[in-house]
Amino acid sequence: MDLGLRGKVFLVTGGTRGIGLATTRTLLEEGADVLVAARTAHSIERARAELAEHPRADFVQVDLRAPEGGRRAVTAAVERFGPLDGVVNNASGFSIDHGHPDRAAWLELFELKVLGYEAVIQAALEHLRDGGSIVSISGIASMRYWPLSPHVSAVNSAVEALTRHYAAALVGRRIRVNTVVPGTTATDRYEGRVERARAQGGVDAETARKLIDSTVPLGRPVDPTEIAATIVYLSSRLSASTTGATVVVDGGAVVVPDSALPSAGSR
Numbered sequence: 001m002d003l004g005l006r007g008k009v010f011l012v013t014g015g016t017r018g019i020g021l022a023t024t025r026t027l028l029e030e031g032a033d034v035l036v037a038a039r040t041a042h043s044i045e046r047a048r049a050e051l052a053e054h055p056r057a058d059f060v061q062v063d064l065r066a067p068e069g070g071r072r073a074v075t076a077a078v079e080r081f082g083p084l085d086g087v088v089n090n091a092s093g094f095s096i097d098h099g100h101p102d103r104a105a106w107l108e109l110f111e112l113k114v115l116g117y118e119a120v121i122q123a124a125l126e127h128l129r130d131g132g133s134i135v136s137i138s139g140i141a142s143m144r145y146w147p148l149s150p151h152v153s154a155v156n157s158a159v160e161a162l163t164r165h166y167a168a169a170l171v172g173r174r175i176r177v178n179t180v181v182p183g184t185t186a187t188d189r190y191e192g193r194v195e196r197a198r199a200q201g202g203v204d205a206e207t208a209r210k211l212i213d214s215t216v217p218l219g220r221p222v223d224p225t226e227i228a229a230t231i232v233y234l235s236s237r238l239s240a241s242t243t244g245a246t247v248v249v250d251g252g253a254v255v256v257p258d259s260a261l262p263s264a265g266s267r
Helices: 018-029 041-050 069-081 103-124 150-169 189-203 204-212 222-233
Strands: 010-011 033-038 057-061 082-089 128-137 176-182 246-249
Touching: 010 018, 010 069, 010 103, 018 033, 018 041, 018 057, 018 222, 033 041, 033 069, 041 176, 057 069, 069 082, 082 103, 082 189, 103 128, 103 150, 128 150, 128 222, 150 176, 176 204, 189 204
Parallel strands: 010 033, 010 082, 033 057, 082 128, 128 176, 176 246
Antiparallel strands: none
16 A cells, blocks of 8 residues: 655654654655654664664754754754655653652653654644654543543653644644554663562562553553554654544553453453
C-alpha cells in the first residue's frame, strides 16, 4: 500500500529512541526525508548509527524546553530539506514511581510537552504546506489513573486539548492535527518499570515483567512499531479526512477496568 510519503519532509522531535525512533524509521522506509530533533548528542549518535542505511535522515541537537528550541528544530528541518509536509511531536521525559512530583517536575514536563509542542507547531506553521499534518503524542495517563503521576495526567490532557484547538484553527489550510495515545509500550521506559518492579517486589525479572504485562488487557506491551504505524498513517494521504482525533493504542487498557483483568498467574 502506497502511503504517498515519498519525497515528503517531516520533523520528528524525540526521534532517537523508542516510539520516536520507530516513527523515524517507518517514515524513512516510506521514502520521506526526516529531520530528527533530540536533546542529547549521545542519543543522536546512537540513532545515526542505527539509521546509517538511510541517507535521507538528519539530526539536530535541541532542548525543546528552551524558549527558542521549537524554532531551532523547525529551522534546521527547513534548511536541510525544504518546506515541511508533516510534524511529529514526540519529545518526552519524566520520572514516575519515585514519590509525588514536586513543582520542578511539574514545570519540566509542562515546558517540554505543552510549551515545547506549542513552540514547534507555531514555528512549523510558517513552513508547513497546506494539506500537511501534525501528530502529537500524549499518553493514557490522560484517560485513567496512573499512580504518582498527576503531572503526567494533566500535561497529556493539555496536549490533547492543544490538538483539538489546532485541528479547528487549521481546517482552512487543510492541515490535519491529531493525537496518538500510547499505552504501556516496549521501550527503555518499560524496561525501567520492570527493573523497579523487580527491586521493589523482590522478584526475578521474568516475574516482574509478567506483573506489568498483566495490567495490559491484551497481555503484552505495545510494540513501538505499532505506534509508529498509527502515527505514519495519520501523517499520510490515507487519513485525509481525519483531524482532531485522539487515537488510543494501548492494548485495551483504557476501556477494560483493572477489576476485569485476569491475574498474572492465570495467563
